[in-house]
Amino acid sequence: MRTIKALKADVLFQLKQGFYIVYIVLILIYMLIISQLPSDASKIAIPLIIFGDPSIVGFFFIGGIVMLEKIQGVLQYIVVTPLRIREYLLSKIISLSILGEIAGIIIGATTYRESINWLLLMVGILISSVFFTLLGFLTVTRSDSVNEYFIDMIPYMFIGILPCFSLIDFPYNWLFNIFPSVLGLRLIFGAFYGISAANVSFFIISGIITNILLFNYTENVFENRIVYGGESK
Amino acid sequence: MISTTSLKADFKMMIREPLLILFMFIPIFIFVVFKLLIVFFVPVLYNMTGFNLENYYGYVLSASLLFTPNMLGAVVAFLMIDERDAKIYELMSVTPLGSVGYICNRLVIPFILSIIYTFIGYYILNIFYIPTFTLALISILLGIDSIIIGLLLFTVADDKVKGLTYxxxxxxxxxxxxxxxxxxxxxxxxxxxxxxxxxxxxxxDSSNIILVLKSVVIHGLWLFIIINFCRKSNTNSK
Amino acid sequence: MIRVSEMDFTYEKSKKKAIKGINFNIEKGEIFGFLGPSGAGKTTTQRILIGLLRGYQGSVEIMGKERRMLSKDFFENIGVAFDFPNLYQKLTAIENLKLIGSYYKNNCLNIDELLERVGLLGDKDKKVEGFSKGMKMRLNFIRSIMHDPEILFFDEPTSGLDPINAKIVKDMIVELKERGKTVFLTTHNMTVAEQLCDRVAFIVDGGIPVIDRPDNLKLKYGKHTVKVKYVENNVLKKEEFPMDSISHNSNFFQILKSKNIKTIHSQEATLEDIFIKLTGRELL
Structure with missing residues (x-):
């Protein structure tokens, strides 16, 4: 229940920061570009764009949001309310995932001429969006300025993006299927091109497990660094 | 307007801050990545799809050259936005340097670096011929672009999150x-x-003299508009 | 309500004891003032009580339970106003209150009434970023009491406020006490402490040398003299007389009768004088 309240706060905050308007403009541009591509190219470009922007957008924005809450002191106040850190993280993740889902669906619906497995697309966006937003949380616990955030992002970026090249076939590339980013990308591609039921269930379960583990870890790190200011037990 | 001691202090700060060093090297890194893609990826693409990217090398070069000023402008804008969030900007505006001097000092760096990186990028990529005079002009225009980006971002974004969004x-x-x-x-x-x-x-179209004139005029116009826009919003709110 | 005994605290980074075995009790319905110069341990103590610092030694009991054992639900029962107004700048006053208020189980007190009381009702739909420091502090203050908590932590509640608004906030704190709330007030403003607190603790270098009622302290450490200023041959002169023997001090009466008196003051020590006397420190 508190999470819903926090979600309301986050959406209001993001609305006032102009996220949605900027995002609408970007989506329109994507739509324009995709519509100009030859249909062979657009078949590959659409899933890549959906993965490359809507499902990663949280990584980009979460740093700014948390830093601003730190500077304005809102975060300092939130920790003395009954709102749990878990709920705080969750509401931010949900709000940014919703943004990604909506953007992804709009891009897919307006540009792709053949049928899409919508449920699969949404699950794929969700799994990678949760993952990238969590990476963003981990990044921002260290940084106090935007430029610092960009630098601190780099290692996490590697963790998130590099394994995605495992989609290109090479021996043992399935080992990279523990990375939710890879799984998300595979599911998104699956939504467009089809994917076996066994793979879907394996990818989803694997993605959920990794994300939950990462969530717990993030909650711990966040609590130690932000709430308790780095002082241990 | 531009004081050397303040420039020196800025420079010292950059050297001390690993992030700025990194940002100074990322453009080179990007050029190298572009070059590697061109060397290895273009033949593969051609063999696979019959699509020859060579016909578009002018656009490839332009995209990679534009990357640097856009990024450097944004980095400096974020530096100033962070400093404004931390109230350093206000402090600067009551020193003899003044807020205008402060902004100028900040923007000199991306301007100069963009010029240098244009040449570096051109020679690293080495895919498309541009006469030296035009290249020099392009480098200055890109320097101006970095100022435009920096000032625009700094002016429209009143905090970090808005900055990231924009x-x-x-x-x-x-x-x-x-x-x-x-x-x-x-x-x-x-x-x-x-x-x-x-x-x-x-x-x-590097030897078209009318194009040269047009681009100079457009850049001058934008610089003028942005500077006035920045001035106005500064006097209104601060 | 709050019972602290032999509490020690060391920051990991500095390895230096920030709090050295302090003891104090705060009863329900009491306003307890925590006074000291910056860096003495005021904020550290407050953060331990609130639960933002772990790893203290000794015992901190709040509402009968050890602090480290309390869950997050504890925050339902406390209200905190930091000395820095930490508000959503882009949201309006009312949005700020409603959003934070929604995190509590308790139904909020009448928000409009609270806003009215601190003179912000007319500005409730304005964005906080346009507020003055004083307006932000007042909003910050009512946000901490709107969920009707049992224990309140106020850190410099009147800083940045003009005298009229400071008076309003002080009156509200006294009303809270009258409704049986417990108030932990951190400040270095001795006047505020003197006006509000039932008892005050002086904290210096992580220790508490004195805890007492402000009037007791004044009695104990005040000078009990009367200072008379008068003009003689166009020169302003002053003389001091001990209070306890004043009724038969002929010199005193002589001056009263024959001189051109300018002022007469009894010399009670202010809390600030006592603080300096007891701790050897200025308050900064």
Missing amino acids: AKGFGVFTILALIDLLKLPWASFLGALLPFYWVTRLVN
Whole structure:
């Protein structure tokens, strides 16, 4: 229940920061570009764009949001309310995932001429969006300025993006299927091109497990660094 | 307006801050990545699809050259936004340097670096011929672009989150710079309103004297507009 | 309500004891003032009580339970106003209150009434970023009491406020006490402490040398003299007389009768004088 309240706060905050308007403009541009591509190219470009922007957008924005809450002191106040850190993280993740889902669906619906497995697309966006937003949380616990955030992002970026090249076939590339980013990308591609039921269930379960583990870890790190200011037990 | 001691202090701060060093090397890194892609990826692409990217090397060069000023402008804008969030900006505006001097000092760095990186990038990529005079002009125009980006971002974004949001939106500028590729007259017209578009035109058509004049005028106009816009919003709110 | 015994605290980074075995009790319905110069341990103590610092030694009991054992639900029962107004700048006053208020189980007190009381009702739909420091502090203050908590932590509640608004906030704190709330007030403003607190603790270098009622302290450490200023041959002169023997001090009466008196003051020590006397420190 508190999470819903926090979600309301986050959406209001993001609305006032102009996220949605900027995002609408970007989506329109994507739509324009995709519509100009030859249909062979657009078949590959659409899933890549959906993965490359809507499902990663949280990584980009979460740093700014948390830093601003730190500077304005809102975060300092939130920790003395009954709102749990878990709920705080969750509401931010949900709000940014919703943004990604909506953007992804709009891009897919307006540009792709053949049928899409919508449920699969949404699950794929969700799994990678949760993952990238969590990476963003981990990044921002260290940084106090935007430029610092960009630098601190780099290692996490590697963790998130590099394994995605495992989609290109090479021996043992399935080992990279523990990375939710890879799984998300595979599911998104699956939504467009089809994917076996066994793979879907394996990818989803694997993605959920990794994300939950990462969530717990993030909650711990966040609590130690932000709430308790780095002082241990 | 530009004091050397303050410049020196800025420079010291950069050296002490690993992030700024990194940002100074990332442009080179990007050029190298572009070059590697061209060397290895273009033949593969050609063999696979029959698509020859070589016909578009002017656009590739322009895109990679535009990357640096856009990024450096944004980095400096974020530096100033962070400093404004931390109230350093206010402090500066009551020192003899003044807020205008402060902004100028901050923007000198991306301006100069953009000029240098244009040459470095041109020679690293080494894919498309531009006469030296035009290249020099392009480098200055790109320097101005970095100032435009920096001032624009600093002025429209009143905090970090807005800054990030707009920085994301600024990705549109690069797309608009390459908009001729889409061959849509209305879209090209839209692109032509922005200075970045003219860099691409100039790269592709480097000895057209009318084009040279047009791009200089457009850049001058934008610089003038942005500076006034920045002044106005500063006197209104601060 | 709050019972602290032999509490020690060391920051990991500095390895230096920030709090050295302090003891104090705060009863329900009491306003307890925590006074000291910056860096003495005021904020550290407050953060331990609130639960933002772990790893203290000794015992901190709040509402009968050890602090480290309390869950997050504890925050339902406390209200905190930091000395820095930490508000959503882009949201309006009312949005700020409603959003934070929604995190509590308790139904909020009448928000409009609270806003009215601190003179912000007319500005409730304005964005906080346009507020003055004083307006932000007042909003910050009512946000901490709107969920009707049992224990309140106020850190410099009147800083940045003009005298009229400071008076309003002080009156509200006294009303809270009258409704049986417990108030932990951190400040270095001795006047505020003197006006509000039932008892005050002086904290210096992580220790508490004195805890007492402000009037007791004044009695104990005040000078009990009367200072008379008068004009003689166009020169302003002053003389001091001990209070306890004043009724038969002929010199005193002589001056009263024959001189041109300018002022007469009894010399009670202010809390600030006592603080300096007891701790050897200025308050900064």
